[in-house]
Amino acid sequence: MKKRIISAIIMILIFVPLLFIGGIPFSILMTLLSVGAMHELITIREKKKEFPLLTKIISYLFVIFASILTYNQSIYSYKMSYQLISFIVLIYLLPTLLKDDKKYNYDINDALYLVGSLVFINISFNLVLVLRNYSLNYLIYLLLITVITDTFALITGMYIGKNKLAKDISPNKTVEGFVGGVLMGTFVATTFYYTVINPGISLAILVLTTLFLAVVGQLGDLVFSSIKRTFGVKDFSNLIPGHGGILDRFDSLIFVILAFILVMGLI
Known part of the structure; x- marks a missing residue:
């Protein structure tokens, strides 16, 4: 640690x-x-x-x-x-x-x-x-979704995690961690967007969008975990001590940004 x-x-x-x-x-x-x-x-x-x-x-x-x-x-x-x-x-x-x-x-x-x-x-x-x-603020918003969700998914899973989320793909991830991370990531990122970027936006739409992006980020993490399992490796590399490789750190953010671009095109 x-x-x-x-x-x-x-x-x-x-x-x-x-x-x-x-x-x-x-x-x-x-x-x-x-x-x-x-x-x-x-x-x-x-x-x-x-x-x-x-x-x-x-x-x-x-x-x-x-x-x-x-x-x-x-x-x-x-x-x-x-x-x-x-x-x-x-x-x-x-x-x-x-x-x-x-x-x-x-x-x-x-x-x-x-x-x-x-x-x-x-x-x-x-x-x-x-x-x-x-927009720097848009990127900060997406980074907050990713970092807060990942961090609190880890913390929540460590303390109250009991039910495995996808044991064949990532044995350490739990349903409780997933939910805790998504909720906290949604709360923090929504607060930032509403107070800094656009206070006039519909709060309901903002919350649903942020919630969607937080969920996608966690699913992206699972996708990359599946790729690693396919090739029989724990991390993509050991470049970053304690964290693995570049893709181990950017997996969730990649999916969050791709989903955000999709949402921007639909709104």
Whole structure:
């Protein structure tokens, strides 16, 4: 627990100042996190089969390139180029010609895994940057949902958790922790939004929206836990002592942001 707390303090001291500064410093941070997240997805897959070095290098370069393209884009103009996606697919399919190579045995499943991982990482992490460009307060609102929900889900589960939420996916998560985290995350984030962002919004709509996002965040956590279980790992990496890897910290936030963008499009 001590190691976990120290790591959390260090993360806060790095992330929060850059979050408020924004601009190029925050963009560089998100680019580094994107590359790290892509590396984690590649690494867990390589526990079963190694990728050709060229495909890994291309993956990291694509992540960096996509982050550069995202800089200064607004939430309404953000899009991934069809030309870029087509190029990505083509680049990853060509190495399937190495399928007879004894070392790599690279096939269509590997190509699809890399394409899916790359598109997912670029959309997820670049949306954090795009949302920061759009509104710092909106991003703080989503961070509050994620952090408060995760924190109180852990605390509630530790003290009163008895009923397993999804024991085959994440044995330590409980129904009580899930409910406690969602309720507290909803309360804190709703209070922030109503007092800081838009006091004129319908409180009922705000509460329901925040509740929905908090639930989605917890479900996102379970999705990533399922991915880790599929590959037989406890964490995506050991980069952050006591916390695991980048994706272990961003799993809930990724789903919360994706759901928030969906809600914005519907309202």
